[in-house]
Each structure stands twice: as C-alpha cells, then as structure tokens.
Amino acid sequence: MTRPLTDSTGSDEISEETRTVERLHELREHVTSHMGGPEAVAAIHAAGRRTAREHIAEFTDPGSFLEIGVFATFVEKVTAPEPGPYGGGIIGGHATLDGRPVTVAVDDDSVTAPAGRSTGKAARLYQMALQQRHPYIEIAQGHTVPDLAARPGKTGTENARTFGAEPAFPYLLERQRAIPVVSMVLGDTSGASAFSAGLCDFLVQLDGTRLSLTRPGPSGPSETGQQGANGGGPAALPPPTVASGEVDAVAATPDEAYALTRRFLSYLPSYAGGPLPVTDTGVPLDYDDQIANLVPARRQRAYDMKAVIRRLCDPGSFFELKPSYARNIVTAFGRLGGIPVGIVANAPMRMAGGLTPECCLKAISFVCLCDSFGIPLLVLQDTPGFLVSAQAEKDRAVTRVMTLLQALSLISVPSVSVVIRKAFGLAFVILDGNRGVDLSLAWPGAEIGFMDPPVAANVLYEPQIRELPEDERAAFLAAKAAELGVIFEPYGVATNLTVDDIVEPGATRGVVARYLRMSLASRPPRTAPSPLASWPRWY
C-alpha cells in the first residue's frame, strides 16, 4: 500500500529544516521506487517489459529527466486519506533528446486503480510543452478511462492547471500542430491512452502490441479481433494499424522505437515556425554522374526510386514513413545540403508508380505534416497517372484526388517538383500542385502530357481506328503514339513555363539544394499557422 503524505518520519535529534528535507527525500524515494507496488512492478518485469520510469531512463538523455507531478494522484483520490498511488497513472516531465528539450508523458501501467490514468496530468504536461514550445511525447501502454464528465465553461487546455477539477481530455484536439507530438505505443493500449495515436504527428508501434480505441477483452474484440502479444495468440501478423495506414513506423523493440522517435524529431523544428534543424551544411553538392544510371530510359522498366532519393539526399539522411502502406508512393524525410526536406515520390517498382486513393491519403497526411512545421517539400514524379478502376472509384478516388489537390493548393513551404521520367494527366497536375509548386523541373528524358501516349492515341483516334482493318491498327496506333510522344517531350512544356527548367539528373541535387537555401533565406517567417496545421492526421 502507498503511504499517505501525512506520514511522520521525524526524529527529535535533528533540526527542523533537515527533517523537512529528509522527509521530502524519503517520500520521493518511496514514490519513485514503489510505483504501483512491488508486485505490479515485478509482473511488468516478468513479462519482459519496462516500467514507465525505466522507459524514460532508457529513452531520454542520461540525467536529463526533470520530473513533473511526482506527488500528483488521481482526481477521486486527492482528498482521500490515502491519496496514492502517486503519479496519477502517468510519469512525466521534461528531458532532452540528443540535447534538445522535450516533454514526455508515460503510462504507468504498474497502476490500475482507480482509472489507470489521469487525463489532467497529461494535459498539464502537454500544456507545459506547448508553453515552452518543444515536442510532446506520449508513451502509451495501458487501458485507461478518460475523465470526460461534462462540466461547461472552459476547455481542457485552459484547465489543465486546475488538476482534478475539470475534464482535461480535449488537450490534443486543439493542438493544430503547434508543437510536434509523438505517440509511442509500447504495450497493449486502449481508451484514453489511444487518443494521442489519432492526433499525433508520428505514431510508432511496438510489434505485437494491440492498439484500439475500445477496450479489448471479454467485452469485445479489438479493432480486428486479433490478439496482441501481451494477450497471447498470433503475434506474427503486423499490427492492424499498419494495414490502415495509421502507423508511421513499427518497432521490433522499445529501443528501436526510441531511436525512430529521435530520428523523426531530428528533421523537425521544436515548434511550428521555429528554425529548421539544418545540419552538415558542408556536405558537397557536386555533380553526380552516377544518378542517371539508376533510371532506365525505357519507360516500362521498373527501378528503385528509393535509391534515387538516397543519391539526391545527403548520405544517410533518408528516413521513410509508412514504408509498408501504399508502397507505390514513398513519403520520407531527407536532407539536401543539410536542409531537412519532405519527399513525396512515385515508386515505379510497385504498380509502375501509378497512384491509388491510398497513395493520395498517404501524401495528404505527409504534406500536412511538412507544411505545418515549415519543412520544404520535394516531389519526384514518375507515374503513368492515377490507376483508374471500378474499385478505385468505389474507394472514393475523386474525393482523395481532389483532397490532395486541395492540400497542395494550401501549402506555403518552399516546394520543388522534378519529373524524373514520366508524368501524365491529372497525376502531373496534382503532384505539381496545380502549378503551385515554387519550382517545377524535369529531367531531359521526361515525358509530360495529358495521358499515357498509347492510351491517348487510342482514345483520340478511335473513329479512325475503327475504320482500319484489324491488322493495320497496331502500327497506326504506334505511329500516333510516337507523334504524341514528341509533343510530350519536356521542351514542349518548358516553352510555356509549365515546367520552369529542364535539369540534368547529375545537377538536380545541387539545383534543388541551392534553391532551398535561397528560398529559406528570403522567406519571411510565417506569422500564422498553416491552414493544413489543423487538418486531421489520418482518416
């Protein structure tokens, strides 16, 4: 059992002041080591897991943790004779990650009663991170109940200070990406602990854990009915949140989850509007005579777009998000001459790089993230267009496509588009931000036009084709497609500035990096948040 704070530990033989300090030390030592009780802590260790305090110790820079709310407890317990368990179901405070300040809030799953989590404490920690303008990180590993009781008048964020008096749930609903928020799911999670997963900028989930909004177990199945590792049953399947696209990265171990979070944050400013973490400005921008070899000239040949991105970016700077979802498009962070960039690229290895509704969603989410935090965008195009099909229309292709157009129409970060090999029709229009990107480039071998030439020829010359004998049609089509191919050379669209310039593959890295440098130097700092900052993270 937890001892109440009113415990007397005094002795008559020492001074009052020493006694007071010693009592604090003793209580703090008791609270921090006792947590939810030795049995609960032993059970966590027996399961091969870490307690909340151990997560913080392993995750943050050594010795940097400054705890907040050591003696906080649950709403219902504040005035009870025994106010514990202390911590309120959340252990949190400020710390540094690679030297940069952050605030962390970790589910204390050694604690079960009475509700498992005080949303008031999480709200308080979030509010502090917001005021200090640095990232807020939640580690979720519990099945917890939010305090949602309706009490009119004020919002949760405003009320975080009045811990225990007001419901504090809405603290993340109003966030509008003012500071980066990361959610690390390191144990089975539901209820209030799952909320941040739907509201964060980066969601990393430990493989084998189960994440759901409603509580799994006898009262109902999880979002897929699948059992997580902690609940027994098959853990071989990836978390269902991977298939739904909600998870940005899956980690095999907690240590990997920590590393992924550090990596993610390394590309972001500490707050929206803050200075970008530009590094390694000395990385050379020399002509790259190898990069052109990565892209086969024949338009039907597939190649690895990620290899192209790696060569364009500073060595070792490529960091992909959602690598297992909608793999025909790549969303990744990288650096060019030290400047962080967000990259959206077609991936010809999958479905020839054709776009699907899922691709649009993946791109929308990433564009919102980049624009909210001022990270420049680089779009690399090689796509035959949208993969039209009855299924795509059922999956709301029109909605997804136009929402991506809407998002790209609202961006204000520096943006560059490069057509690597081909871009047709609506896909080009959208990926070029409806002529909204700052700088639109094409490689000299690129094809740009309203439709893939063979298809376009077939549609355009339908009447003529119908009149021809069967055996002459193929040759006629090929000839007409070739005619269109000439129109679709990049020099055509360069004449009316649909593309701003045609750039050698080897010079691309240098051109983009120099443009970004100039652009960042001359743009005034943003005075209002991006309209995309309030957009949902995923849907």
Add this chain to the structure above:
Amino acid sequence: MTHTAAKPARPTFAQHVERLVDPGSYAPAQQISENAEMAGGMDGGEALIGGRPVTVGFAGHVFLRARNRRHPYVAISSGTGGLARGGRRNLGTLDPIWGMSGGPMNAEMAARNRDIPVISALVHHSFGDSSFFTGLSDYVVQLKGACMALTGPRVLAVGTSEQVTMEELGGVDVHRHNGQADTIAETLDDVYAAVRGFLSFLPTCAGAPLPVGESVPPGDSEFSYGTSQAPAARPLIDALCDRGSFFELRPDFAPSLVTGLARLDGIPVGVLASDPATGDGAYTADACLKATRLICTCDAFGLPLVFLVNSPGPRPEPGSVISRAMMLAQAVQLAEVPKCWVITGRASGAGLLITGPARIATDLVIAWPGARAGFYDGESAGPDDHHWAADGVVDPAGTRAALAAHLHAVLGPSPVSRPGRTLRTWPVSF
C-alpha cells in the same frame, strides 16, 4: 458515347439552367470564356434561386465569378472530360497537359476555403474535369443513370483492359454507398429541387445573414413521447424539427448515423442523429466521415449543430477507427457554431468524447430522464445521476422548446452566420 435514335435529346446546358433557377432570372455571361467554346458553348451566368443570387456554370468553368460576387456557385456537370470533348476535333490545339480542358484549374477553386457554398449537379456522365469539381463541392446530387468517375469506361478498356459499364464504374449505386453523392435523384426535376433545397438552408456566403424562416410546428411523427422505446433517428428528427424541413444527406452511407439539414423554429441547423434502429447507432469509421463533412459545412456557413445521441460510440472494426474517431472529435472541438447535444439514451464508449461535453458558452447539453453516459458500457453513472448533462434533464416533450430557446438566445433576433475560423479550410470531401 453512342446514343440510340429513340432516346429523347438531353437538355442543353441552358435548358438545365432555365429549369433550375427562378423563371426568367438567368442572365448568361456576356463574355464567354475559351472554356465555353470548347465545351460547346456551355459556360454559365447569374440567376436567382429562391429569390437569392447564384452563379450557375458548366463544371467549374465560371467558379471565380461566383467567388468574386460572393454568392453560391452551382456546377452543372456532364461531360467526357477535356480530352475526348475536343481533342478528336483538332489535335493541333491540344494543350499538352490539359488536352482540351482549357488550362489549369484556378488556385482559388482548388484551395476552396468554403467562403461560398458550392454545389455539383451531376446531370449526365461526368469524367475528367466534370467529375473533379465534385470533390471540391459542399453538396453533390447525382441523377440516376449518370456516371461519375475520374475517367470513363472507354479509357479503362483501352488503358487497363477492365470492362465495366457506366453503372458499375460510377453509377448512383456506387456513390450512394461510398458517400460521394449526398443525394440520389430519380429525375432531373428531383435534381433541380435538391439543389434549391440544399441552398435554402445556407446563407449566400459565409458571414451573410442566416436564412431564418417562419417557424412551423413539427408534423406528425411515428415517434410519440412517453414510450420507453428508444426512438429511431428519423421519427425523432421529425418530432423535433419544423414540419417537413428535414433534408437528409447521404442516407445510404454509414446509415447508423442520420445526418442532414433542417429548421428548428425557423432556424436552419445541421442535425446528426445516431440511429439505434440501425447498427445500434454506432459511430462507425464511415459515420465519422459522414459527420465530419456536415460539421465542416455547418461551421463554415454558421449553421448551429444539433446532436441527438443514443450511441455506443465507435465500434471495433477494421480500418482507421482511431484516426477517424479522433478526426471527428477534433471537428466537434474546433467547430465554433452553437452546438447542442440531446442525450436521449446512452452516450457511451468513446462516443461520449465525440458527442462531447459542452465546451463553450454557446453550447447546450441536455438529457432525457434515464439517459446514461460513461466511457465504458456498464461503468455509466446511474440513471438518476446526470451530472454530465450540464444544462439539465428535460422532459422529452420539452426538447424542441429547450433547443429553440437556446438557439434564439445565442443567435439573437437577426442571426448572421458567423463562420468558424478553422474548419473552413479542412478537406471538403470526406
């Protein structure tokens, strides 16, 4: 497209407009655009609908006229897209990017910002630029027999070898179930009536006066107060709203949540009612999309929101349940119009957070006797404990009066739509 000789000629663009707008009010634009020539003379102009100004245009062609005049834009969409429309006639004039679509979509249209209401009426097959505009519209009505898709069956057949009919590709049965059509119309007259109906609830632009009408008492409803049965959504809406005023949106998409526009004592409102008779009234992932679109529209144009709640909240299902539920919770939180909650039965699960506690002074939370709320079923407070119902427990028969009194009080005698600041730039389509 081929047409058999027996088919009656389809109305021209001008004929559609004449039948849609107040008689004799159509004033075609004097200076038609290059687009119009490509579209066979179709372009648009100004007219009155219900005595209020609108701009009517072919697809998105004259959207900017409406935006500059700050009144609604109605797009009449039917077309094969730019390529097939003009390309066969004259390859020499093809824009390499746009075919014959007539150049880039304008940036204001793509960014939307919901400063004016935008409506798409799909009166015939719509592909390419004719279909794109629906994705930027606040309201989409589709005529039975019309197909709406990114591109037509012919391009699919040539480009992908997929053989599909118009109906399979983008007919009304596709878009009634995926939510891309807000209304399915049986006849052209139904299309025109739907457009006029939707517009009747909205101000001419964000910030203009709300179109408050005469108060009309509710009509007969299947629902009668005093029974212990939880009322189904539609009878309850009928019992609360002005007679015949309920204008339902996306009825066949996510049917566990009934949404639409209505009048309450003359005041136009958005209504979101969980339907315990359908799927237990759960906030499914799709229901979250359905609700979010309406909340964004109402917030942008100043319409109060009325939530009628009897729901277990989100239910376990495959897909983006967490994200969509949180998206809806965000939309509710960020909406700045007056919001009213009537808890008629249970508000449990994470449904409680979606339906939300009152947060700002213009909000109202009332409950019926016996209503229960709690995060998890079974953990609800007792039926007599209604501490979460901030504005008290009301007699069901007094619900309409309570809502009307609240809305009149917060809106004042001559309500002007006060557009919210945030949701207006959210995605238009969900």
